[in-house]
Amino acid sequence: MSRKKVKLQYIINQSSRRETYNKRKSSLLKKVNEISILCGIEACVVVYGENNVEPEVWPTGPETQNVLHKFHSLSELERNKRAEDLEGYLKKSIEKSQEQLRKQIFENKKKRFTNFIDKALINKHNNTDLVNINELNDMKDELNDLMEFIDSNINEVEKKLNSTNVEVGEHVGHRIEAMIGIEQQGNIGNAVNEGDMKDDVHGLDIQNDYQCLPWDNPMLSYHDYNMDTDGL
Amino acid sequence: MSRKKVKLQYIINQSSRRETYNKRKSSLLKKVNEISILCGIEACVVVYGENNVEPEVWPTGPETQNVLHKFHSLSELERNKRAEDLEGYLKKSIEKSQEQLRKQIFENKKKRFTNFIDKALINKHNNTDLVNINELNDMKDELNDLMEFIDSNINEVEKKLNSTNVEVGEHVGHRIEAMIGIEQQGNIGNAVNEGDMKDDVHGLDIQNDYQCLPWDNPMLSYHDYNMDTDGL
């Protein structure tokens, strides 16, 4: 029977490859043993199997183990080096992801906030009939300015409100007092107080987000709305 | 000619031994290369020559460099394995960081929002004199409810707003007109429109954040406020 000469190339068929591997592997071992004995030398074969992390070594002598151990140590350093690189890379990935997330959350917040303002004002308008369109506009502007102010330096606002407790001016005094009143009543869920504010940004500087808030040309445009207020 | 079968024992004759050594060594190299290629694996032979302290390594030459390369290759699998572990670990770190960031941003948002409401209402109160404390409270409640509603399903609101385009009722009609009036006065940048909303949560589900908003016991209660309404 004709046995074709195998081409020296990767054997795609898995079973054939494994068969060849086993046969040739044992042959190699045999040859290595032979040359060792015939020539009186130390020799070994190291084969890293397809799916094996650890290499197979023949023969298994102390010398061989030494060599292998040496190389293993070498590769260990290399491995650690690479791992550190990867860690750095992934850390950057984290930052990137966080940045992305941060922006996304901000975008969401922005839109939700916009919606909130819209709906709130509309609701107010519909239910109380106490304000007119101009007032709504005014209030929008007012809210806008206020938001900008708060965002630009919320801590400053805080301190102002609390510090002016003593140095109460006339006009200002009233407002401050009002705030203090609120504060003292406590409860108020998320009343602004220094302690809270300190924890506010807790290591994560998202203050910038708010500084670039679109409240500059802000309030919502109803250009395209045909709003059904029945539901409100 | 009679070719005696070589006995598997040390070849005493030096020239014969060397000859055998050279021949078999090259054969061994050849075989190692073959098995490497055929089976797609890393393999090498290490031989400690008779008088050599340093081992000779095949394939691809007797240089230590090659050995490094081989062992480098060999540890590839191991390295990848570890890299994957590290990646998994860092991915979890990312998630953790993101979760932390998410919560932090939400906390900030919450506080800012609270501040916003407070200041806005107070400002409104001071400047326009159109509403009283009860109205402020009502509006707060209103805003609260509205916020909850918006947060629970902002898209639904959006659709409602846009879909009712045609079905304008009488009373409603006025409101719409009013809002359109505002709109035309215009300016207003962050209009709510479907397009925007679609992009809103863009892969990042922070909707939940807002669903657990503290607006449950939310709006600051002014019930016990000692608010000075002189400024109103």
Next chain:
DNA sequence: GTCTATCCATAATA
């Protein structure tokens, strides 16, 4: 190194 007779490794097959 080369050649060659022999032996062996091994791909293909059962």
Next chain:
DNA sequence: TATTATGGATAGAC
């Protein structure tokens, strides 16, 4: 797994 035909390896001669 076992067999077998064949190409390759190689000891020894040159």
